[in-house]
Amino acid sequence: AQSVTQPDIHITVSEGASLELRCNYSYGATPYLFWYVQSPGQGLQLLLKYFSGDTLVQGIKGFEAEFKRSQSSFNLRKPSVHWSDAAEYFCAVGVSGGSYIPTFGRGTSLIVHP
């Protein structure tokens, strides 16, 4: 079965600084990979997803993520963080075949200092 690990429970950055949130997955073949964001009191919103092709994926709100097969990673990045980016971020992995259901990581809480 597939699994996903987000090593960082909390990340603190200053506004305007760059951001990288880590995500590692475990799956034998090429997985489907997702990043979601959850603002306080809200449901999850899809930021970006990777299925195949170009390993650098662009998403909404200025986020991007890079798939690195050799490291089994799909890290999320943003060059300059805004205070409104403070939220919980979830990485998810899915596999093909049957009824597709993604498996979610435990989440990383992003704190943005002014």
Add this chain to the structure above:
Amino acid sequence: NAGVTQTPKFRVLKTGQSMTLLCAQDMNHEYMYWYRQDPGMGLRLIHYSVGEGTTAKGEVPDGYNVSRLKKQNFLLGLESAAPSQTSVYFCASSYGGSPTDTQYFGPGTRLTVL
């Protein structure tokens, strides 16, 4: 378009009481899902449905029942609530079961069982 809505937003139950959470979507989606979110645990799938009249168990189905009598609604029932079911419950829907089908999430229901 309201998207995915959940009723109620908050609820407090006593141990042994029953209740039903309602999820409604107006996007004509086939697939619907119920997740629970606990601190440090990410999202865990309780039950899901691949179409009207169908339901299937997810990762943590014990203590819950579901029904999908109408395509637009997905009900989650707790027959005899336990403190371990204190959680935030999220409903989601997607057009189909392919990884290319984005999941859309509701705002969540915060349930406390005393």
